[in-house]
Amino acid sequence: MPAAALTDFSRLCIHTITTKPWSLDEAVPRYAAAGVKGITVWRQALEGRDVTASGRLIRDHGLSIVSLCRGGFFPALGAADRAKAIDENRRCIDEAAALGAPMIVLVCGAVPGQSLVESRRQITAGIAAVLPHAQAAGVKLAIEPLHPMYANDRSAVNTMSQARAMCRELASPYVGIAADVYHLWWDDTLETELKASGREGTLFAFHICDWRTPTTDFLNDRGLMGEGCIPIRQIRGWAEEAGFRGFNEIEIFSNRLWSGDQAQFLENIKAAYLNYS
Amino acid sequence: MPAAALTDFSRLCIHTITTKPWSLDEAVPRYAAAGVKGITVWRQALEGRDVTASGRLIRDHGLSIVSLCRGGFFPALGAADRAKAIDENRRCIDEAAALGAPMIVLVCGAVPGQSLVESRRQITAGIAAVLPHAQAAGVKLAIEPLHPMYANDRSAVNTMSQARAMCRELASPYVGIAADVYHLWWDDTLETELKASGREGTLFAFHICDWRTPTTDFLNDRGLMGEGCIPIRQIRGWAEEAGFRGFNEIEIFSNRLWSGDQAQFLENIKAAYLNYS
Numbered sequence: 001m002p003a004a005a006l007t008d009f010s011r012l013c014i015h016t017i018t019t020k021p022w023s024l025d026e027a028v029p030r031y032a033a034a035g036v037k038g039i040t041v042w043r044q045a046l047e048g049r050d051v052t053a054s055g056r057l058i059r060d061h062g063l064s065i066v067s068l069c070r071g072g073f074f075p076a077l078g079a080a081d082r083a084k085a086i087d088e089n090r091r092c093i094d095e096a097a098a099l100g101a102p103m104i105v106l107v108c109g110a111v112p113g114q115s116l117v118e119s120r121r122q123i124t125a126g127i128a129a130v131l132p133h134a135q136a137a138g139v140k141l142a143i144e145p146l147h148p149m150y151a152n153d154r155s156a157v158n159t160m161s162q163a164r165a166m167c168r169e170l171a172s173p174y175v176g177i178a179a180d181v182y183h184l185w186w187d188d189t190l191e192t193e194l195k196a197s198g199r200e201g202t203l204f205a206f207h208i209c210d211w212r213t214p215t216t217d218f219l220n221d222r223g224l225m226g227e228g229c230i231p232i233r234q235i236r237g238w239a240e241e242a243g244f245r246g247f248n249e250i251e252i253f254s255n256r257l258w259s260g261d262q263a264q265f266l267e268n269i270k271a272a273y274l275n276y277s
Numbered sequence: 278m279p280a281a282a283l284t285d286f287s288r289l290c291i292h293t294i295t296t297k298p299w300s301l302d303e304a305v306p307r308y309a310a311a312g313v314k315g316i317t318v319w320r321q322a323l324e325g326r327d328v329t330a331s332g333r334l335i336r337d338h339g340l341s342i343v344s345l346c347r348g349g350f351f352p353a354l355g356a357a358d359r360a361k362a363i364d365e366n367r368r369c370i371d372e373a374a375a376l377g378a379p380m381i382v383l384v385c386g387a388v389p390g391q392s393l394v395e396s397r398r399q400i401t402a403g404i405a406a407v408l409p410h411a412q413a414a415g416v417k418l419a420i421e422p423l424h425p426m427y428a429n430d431r432s433a434v435n436t437m438s439q440a441r442a443m444c445r446e447l448a449s450p451y452v453g454i455a456a457d458v459y460h461l462w463w464d465d466t467l468e469t470e471l472k473a474s475g476r477e478g479t480l481f482a483f484h485i486c487d488w489r490t491p492t493t494d495f496l497n498d499r500g501l502m503g504e505g506c507i508p509i510r511q512i513r514g515w516a517e518e519a520g521f522r523g524f525n526e527i528e529i530f531s532n533r534l535w536s537g538d539q540a541q542f543l544e545n546i547k548a549a550y551l552n553y554s
Binding site: 112113115116117147148149151152153158159161162185186187188211213214215218228229231 | 393425430462464508
């Protein structure tokens with residue numbers, strides 16, 4: 001049985017990239033005025049800004065900072081480049097701490113042509129290397145499995161099962177999983193995997209949007225909830241049965257939706273959140 | 278350890294769609310003159326032709342007919358449309374028999390927005406409905422799992438594991454699997470699944486091409502072997518360890534490659550077959 005419809009916005013979080021045309025200064029009061037309760041901040045939205053002051057701005061508007069998006073991209077051909085990626089992830093952790101974000105989402109990375117097994121080894125090693133820094137900063141790390149169509153260039157972690165294996169290996173309360181319905185909806189083990197992740201205490205975040213048919217762009221043609229085929233409410237139900245009580249994060253990359261009026265889009269998000277999530 | 282390189286063309290098969298600009302009358306002598314030994318015929322290549330005579334033409338050039346491509350597309354919203362799909366598959370079986378093709382590749386289908394579980398039920402029911410006809414005609418049916426990016430509109434069968442489950446349910450020596458590296462390369466269970474399929478006697482066909490980065494089109498931007506990231510030789514090795522001794526079928530959809538000189542492309546296929554398959 002699917003979960004009951006959502007009836008309020010107490011668990012609604014929006015990723016700044018979803019309303020990319022808005023600066024942080026514009027997005028924060030708009031989200032707050034709309035009754036949105038959470039925000040996940042993309043690092044691009046912080047460029048050229050004082051990070052600590054940005055965190056204050058967000059909290060002053062009554063928004064919870066859910067995550068900083070995104071760290072990761074650990075694999076590289078040479079050890080020097082892998083060390084650079086680790087440094088960059090330490091900076092990302094510092095930025096999350098300064099912002100007041102309790103968590104970083106990791107898009108783990110891949111090297112085109114490198115075996116996925118080797119890339120996953122490098123990802124695990126990279127997370128292990130930054131973990132003490134994350135723990136000292138009180139910042140959790142959420143591995144986000146990406147759709148298999150991104151396996152060669154964006155993430156060699158493509159299933160909940162692989163992310164859970166990494167969590168088991170790293171065995172830290174600071175390492176968990178960001179489950180995004182866009183990447184995972186097709187997987188016939190998803191219910192089982194979400195529930196296992198819940199039992200293991202690693203289900204850190206839940207991202208939603210929709211899958212459009214036809215999809216015309218590999219990156220930036222995601223749909224608003226209800227525009228596609230993903231059984232979002234059913235999957236949210238599984239996450240809740242798994243014990244998840246965090247925010248439902250709206251993360252939509254869409255050239256189409258970015259090109260329209262963002263205030264109207266925000267209203268549409270709210271309606272779609274209640275009707276289709 | 279990856280398999281040894283291929284050193285001859287005795288197991289090389291080409292799908293007519295790979296050289297789409299060529300009619301069957303042009304492709305058959307060209308393949309034969311190039312030393313290609315097998316051909317998989319797409320139904321489009323037979324349009325407006327006498328099918329029996331086409332089969333004779335192919336055999337007269339010394340080519341083995343490996344498959345007819347493609348049946349399937351069983352799921353539909355209403356029972357009438359599902360019955361139509363079943364009729365169409367019976368016609369496809371008749372066409373395979375007339376052509377002298379021992380096997381049909383099934384792109385199983387999906388209904389946008391319909392649950393994948395329901396679509397898979399309809400696929401299994403559809404195959405069961407045509408199976409007596411296939412068996413009477415001596416034509417095998419090969420379920421082709423498609424990449425998860427096609428789950429909503431082209432096939433609700435997206436993994437070897439799902440295809441194997443269907444084979445177990447249908448339990449007929451006439452039902453097996455066409456494993457295509459393009460769809461399956463990212464799956465960390467692929468080696469295990471291929472070997473299980475081999476043990477179960479369901480590994481009917483092996484399709485190869487490459488995955489390009491970036492991929493610019495969801496359908497028609499496949500690569501020639503060596504142009505992408507797929508460890509084709511390693512996967513072929515797994516198939517051979519699984520007991521597979523059939524043709525290595527070159528199935529490439531590519532606007533880019535179709536727009537070039539097809540005779541040169543055929544030479545490039547032969548070179549890539551030896552160097553990267």
